[in-house]
Amino acid sequence: MNNPEQPVQKSYAPEIQSDDFPKWVGNRLRFETEAEARDNVLDLAARWTEILATRVVPSNDNPANYRYLNSELLHLT
Secondary structure, three states: OOOOOOOOOOEEEEEEEEOOOOOOEEOOOOEOOHHHHHHHHHHHHHHOOOEEEEEEEEEOOOOOOEEEEOOEEEEOO
16 A cells, blocks of 8 residues: 555656766656666766766656667657
């Protein structure tokens, strides 16, 4: 039985820390699975040299709006 006081997780959000932004920051990308969000943020970190750390956090603000498959970012319509 669902607890009405606990929000239902809808997606996963990638976040980064960089030299310019010491706090965790993200964007509007949301993924259905933790693995897709992780692969996406690790790909970003491989291309951006100023990223210090990455993480994936559960998100209940928005449903998944992207997929990340075979190193390709796909917008869900």
